[in-house]
Amino acid sequence: xxxxxxxxxxxxxxxxxxxxGYFDLAVTLGANVHMNERDLDPSRMKLAWGLSTGLxxxxxxxxxxxxxxxxxxxxxxxxxxxxxxxxFGQRSTGSRTAGVGINTLLGMGVMFSEYRxxxxxxxxxxxxxxxxxxxGSPVMGKRERLLTLTLAxxxxxxxxxxLFDLIKYDFYLVGSYKDYL
Amino acid sequence: xxxxHDFYSRLLEDDLLxxxxxxxxxxxxxxxxxxxxxxxxxxxxxxQTIVEDVDLTTSGVEFSLVYKPYSFKYFNPSLIxxxxxxxxxxxxxxxxxxxxxxxxxxxxxxxxxFNFLSGNVVxxxxxxxxxxxxxxxxxxxxxxxxxxxxxxxxKDFWYEFFSGFVTYDLKTGEMDTWGIxxxxxxxxxx
Numbered sequence: 001x002x003x004x005x006x007x008x009x010x011x012x013x014x015x016x017x018x019x020x021g022y023f024d025l026a027v028t029l030g031a032n033v034h035m036n037e038r039d040l041d042p043s044r045m046k047l048a049w050g051l052s053t054g055l056x057x058x059x060x061x062x063x064x065x066x067x068x069x070x071x072x073x074x075x076x077x078x079x080x081x082x083x084x085x086x087x088f089g090q091r092s093t094g095s096r097t098a099g100v101g102i103n104t105l106l107g108m109g110v111m112f113s114e115y116r117x118x119x120x121x122x123x124x125x126x127x128x129x130x131x132x133x134x135x136g137s138p139v140m141g142k143r144e145r146l147l148t149l150t151l152a153x154x155x156x157x158x159x160x161x162x163l164f165d166l167i168k169y170d171f172y173l174v175g176s177y178k179d180y181l
Numbered sequence: 182x183x184x185x186h187d188f189y190s191r192l193l194e195d196d197l198l199x200x201x202x203x204x205x206x207x208x209x210x211x212x213x214x215x216x217x218x219x220x221x222x223x224x225x226x227x228x229q230t231i232v233e234d235v236d237l238t239t240s241g242v243e244f245s246l247v248y249k250p251y252s253f254k255y256f257n258p259s260l261i262x263x264x265x266x267x268x269x270x271x272x273x274x275x276x277x278x279x280x281x282x283x284x285x286x287x288x289x290x291x292x293x294x295f296n297f298l299s300g301n302v303v304x305x306x307x308x309x310x311x312x313x314x315x316x317x318x319x320x321x322x323x324x325x326x327x328x329x330x331x332x333x334x335x336k337d338f339w340y341e342f343f344s345g346f347v348t349y350d351l352k353t354g355e356m357d358t359w360g361i362x363x364x365x366x367x368x369x370x371x
Binding site: 030031033038042044045047069070071141142166167169171 | 226227228229230235238239240268270271272297298300360361363364
């Protein structure tokens with residue numbers, strides 16, 4: 001219940017322009033694998049979904065939920081909060097001029113999950129993430145994030161997990177070219 | 182290589198496969214316009230688990246070869262061969278399955294809600310697939326039934342999302358395996 005409440009609260013905060021200046025809001029869909037912590041998370045494939053919002057022209061904030069698909073369909077979930085920065089220019093200009101269409105993201109954040117020694121849901125990992133290739137931009141309305149690699153430091157066990165997202169799609173509901181016509 | 186050798190040996194030993202599948206394939210090829218844009222290959226991210234043995238759960242990359250001789254609006258057939266390569270729960274690399282079968286696009290329409298996924302207009306072509314599924318690890322042959330509810334097609338590409346398959350042991354009638362392909366990209370060339 002606490003997990004659902006936390007997630008709903010976070011999604012509500014992101015879904016409304018409570019802080020002025022954000023450029024865009026996207027729904028994210030993709031794939032995720034959690035490696036190197038098999039004793040805590042035996043999953044082999046996860047569905048990644050969430051929201052991504054632009055904080056400035058180069059910074060963005062992402063909430064990502066990873067649900068286990070295989071071997072136990074939707075048995076557990078983890079929630080990652082990431083702040084990311086583009087390395088090769090503006091992700092969005094906030095105008096009808098598109099930002100840089102090909103970019104790299106570097107970010108850090110935290111993950112809430114049950115992958116702790118206690119086995120209860122809570123703050124579990126500190127994340128350091130790199131997405132070597134993004135194609136598209138908010139103004140274009142779509143973006144693909146490819147080969148995201150995240151090092152996850154487990155605060156409970158002291159171990160290092162690896163999160164790998166083969167591909168994620170961002171579909172922009174706010175901040176696409178349609179808003180600047 | 183041993184896995185493939187075992188697979189072929191198994192195929193030859195199986196009376197049903199020996200009698201019918203080569204004949205059907207030859208007929209299919211003879212009836213096909215070979216000059217059409219019809220051959221292709223695909224790459225997919227898969228996960229699959231065996232109901233009775235979760236330790237054999239595997240995820241990784243799946244490769245496929247496609248032969249699509251026709252472009253019917255309804256029930257368009259394709260011959261597809263697939264093999265997967267991935268890691269099990271203990272981290273060991275394995276070939277969890279080899280599949281060969283017939284996929285049928287149930288319909289093709291451009292009037293759908295998924296055009297926002299692509300820069301160009303794409304056709305929505307949900308597909309069903311029936312195939313022979315061989316598991317080299319357990320040396321068993323099963324029947325696989327697959328469904329690709331979110332398959333989008335262009336002239337040169339197929340994009341598939343959230344495809345699934347289940348396999349059945351035809352002797353016992355029980356489900357043996359299920360799996361998901363989160364994304365699959367297929368490129369068609371001549």
